[in-house]
Amino acid sequence: MARNKRDVDRAQKQEEIELAATRLFLEGGYDATSMAAVAGAAGVAPNTLYWYYANKDELLIAVLNRLMARTLEVRAGIAELPLPEQLLWLIQVFEQAHNLVLTVHGRLDQSKAIFDWHAQFHQKLEALLVATLVAQGMSEEEAVTLATAGTFIVEGLLSHPHTLEQREKVIRWLLSKGWKPDDSYFV
Amino acid sequence: MARNKRDVDRAQKQEEIELAATRLFLEGGYDATSMAAVAGAAGVAPNTLYWYYANKDELLIAVLNRLMARTLEVRAGIAELPLPEQLLWLIQVFEQAHNLVLTVHGRLDQSKAIFDWHAQFHQKLEALLVATLVAQGMSEEEAVTLATAGTFIVEGLLSHPHTLEQREKVIRWLLSKGWKPDDSYFV
DNA sequence: ACCTGAACACCGTTCAAGT
DNA sequence: ACCTGAACACCGTTCAAGT
Numbered sequence: 001m002a003r004n005k006r007d008v009d010r011a012q013k014q015e016e017i018e019l020a021a022t023r024l025f026l027e028g029g030y031d032a033t034s035m036a037a038v039a040g041a042a043g044v045a046p047n048t049l050y051w052y053y054a055n056k057d058e059l060l061i062a063v064l065n066r067l068m069a070r071t072l073e074v075r076a077g078i079a080e081l082p083l084p085e086q087l088l089w090l091i092q093v094f095e096q097a098h099n100l101v102l103t104v105h106g107r108l109d110q111s112k113a114i115f116d117w118h119a120q121f122h123q124k125l126e127a128l129l130v131a132t133l134v135a136q137g138m139s140e141e142e143a144v145t146l147a148t149a150g151t152f153i154v155e156g157l158l159s160h161p162h163t164l165e166q167r168e169k170v171i172r173w174l175l176s177k178g179w180k181p182d183d184s185y186f187v
Numbered sequence: 188m189a190r191n192k193r194d195v196d197r198a199q200k201q202e203e204i205e206l207a208a209t210r211l212f213l214e215g216g217y218d219a220t221s222m223a224a225v226a227g228a229a230g231v232a233p234n235t236l237y238w239y240y241a242n243k244d245e246l247l248i249a250v251l252n253r254l255m256a257r258t259l260e261v262r263a264g265i266a267e268l269p270l271p272e273q274l275l276w277l278i279q280v281f282e283q284a285h286n287l288v289l290t291v292h293g294r295l296d297q298s299k300a301i302f303d304w305h306a307q308f309h310q311k312l313e314a315l316l317v318a319t320l321v322a323q324g325m326s327e328e329e330a331v332t333l334a335t336a337g338t339f340i341v342e343g344l345l346s347h348p349h350t351l352e353q354r355e356k357v358i359r360w361l362l363s364k365g366w367k368p369d370d371s372y373f374v
Numbered sequence: 375a376c377c378t379g380a381a382c383a384c385c386g387t388t389c390a391a392g393t
Numbered sequence: 394a395c396c397t398g399a400a401c402a403c404c405g406t407t408c409a410a411g412t
Contacts, residue, residue: 010375029296035405045378047406052376056405099296105346106293109216109286122347145360148353152343153336159292160309166335173332197394222386232397234387239395243386 014052014062017042022063026096030060030103057111064104064117067097075128083136084175091154091167098158125151150174201239201249204229209250213283217247217290244298251291251304254284262315270323271362278341278354285345312338337361 020041024033035056039046053059071093078089094101107114126147133143153174157167207228211220222243226233240246258280265276281288294301313334320330340361344354 013376031293032297034403036403047379047408048377050406102293102295106218106289108289108346110219119348145356148343148357149336149340149360152340152347152357155343155346156335156339159295159342160339161306169332170335170339173336200395221384223384234389234398235396237387 010052017044017049017052017059018062018066021059022066025060025063025103026099029099035059057107057113060100060103061113061117064100064121067100068121079132083132084171086132087150087154087171087175091157091171094154094158101155101158122151146174197239204231204236204239204246205249205253208246209253212247212250212290213286216286222246244294244300247287247290248300248304251287251308254287255308266319270319271358273319274337274341274358274362278344278358281341281345288342288345309338333361 017038021033021038024037024041028037035049036046038059039049042049049059053062074093075086075089078086081089104114104118108118109115126144129147129150130140130143133146134140138146153170157170204225208220208225211224211228215224222236223233225246226236229236236246240249261280262273262276265273268276291301291305295305296302313331316334316337317327317330320333321327325333340357344357
């Protein structure tokens with residue numbers, strides 16, 4: 001499976017495009033960022049993007065996969081931290097890309113590719129959360145429900161302005177269900 | 188504050204436009220429904236819409252207010268039902284317009300008008316939920332947290348495919364926190 | 375294989391002109 | 394006050410042509 005010169009070049013070009021797209025999507029939002037703007041930032045003609053990506057949604061998916069890979073790397077390094085730390089870290093990660101979370105939800109009905117990506121994303125996220133909760137001694141059944149509710153609450157926080165106090169209160173409430181966090185963490 | 192002939196005519200025209208827009212937005216989605224399509228369904232020229240609404244977002248807000256008014260009317264009739272019934276009814280209402288819920292969230296960063304509408308919507312919804320919970324004997328503080336978490340979970344269900352079994356499980360989990368629903372409801 | 379200039383169909387919105 | 398035809402700037406995407 002050795003990659004020849006040509007593959008490397010292709011991968012490099014795609015990296016340039018995806019880095020530009022990531023920056024612009026995060027800064028200005030998906031809808032407000034035109035394909036021409038991405039192309040300009042990557043130093044190519046607008047229609048060149050269509051050599052690498054079938055359409056704008058596929059470019060978004062490439063960006064999302066890149067962000068997810070980077071996030072999984074970081075998370076591997078903090079897997080040993082206590083649960084509340086991990087959850088608050090997760091919220092902050094999603095918050096940085098809250099733009100794109102809302103965009104993905106908004107395009108669920110309009111793009112099958114986005115719909116499929118979203119489904120597998122939540123599958124992976126739930127598996128990760130459940131494994132973490134079970135490792136802490138929670139039952140599988142309890143863990144699944146808590147993972148689902150936790151995901152919804154994290155996503156809810158992203159699209160609704162709130163104070164840090166409100167955030168702490170609802171997270172504390174969530175975790176107090178089957179699991180007792182160290183209250184001192186929040187002080 | 189009596190309305191003269193002219194006002195009545197204007198209101199009638201707006202009703203025609205908003206009914207057409209409501210149908211098209213719910214069926215095909217906001218993005219996929221062009222102003223020209225709304226105008227066509229209402230029997231006017233595309234640019235005529237701009238006499239009544241400053242832009243497409245304002246038309247969306249008019250549609251949302253119409254849906255909300257109708258929903259509040261229906262809800263007044265079921266205010267005496269037990270809490271789980273009311274909550275499941277709410278989910279089903281949101282589900283019918285889940286399209287527009289996701290659209291509103293997706294446009295939060297791009298339209299101040301939508302942002303403001305969303306803020307006041309959640310203010311009203313929370314006030315209604317808290318009042319309902321307090322009337323059932325819950326403390327104000329507890330009610331606020333449960334209302335927030337409940338809203339997020341309802342919205343989470345809207346954007347994530349799930350079985351009825353999953354829905355029942357997470358709703359049951361939510362309500363089991365400070366309040367004991369009649370389990371037989373779910374059977 | 376990769377890239378581009380030119381074009382296409384469409385979009386939200388504006389404007390000058392009509393009644 | 395209300396409505397419209399025509400136009401504007403922009404969009405995602407396609408295609409034929411280049412290397």
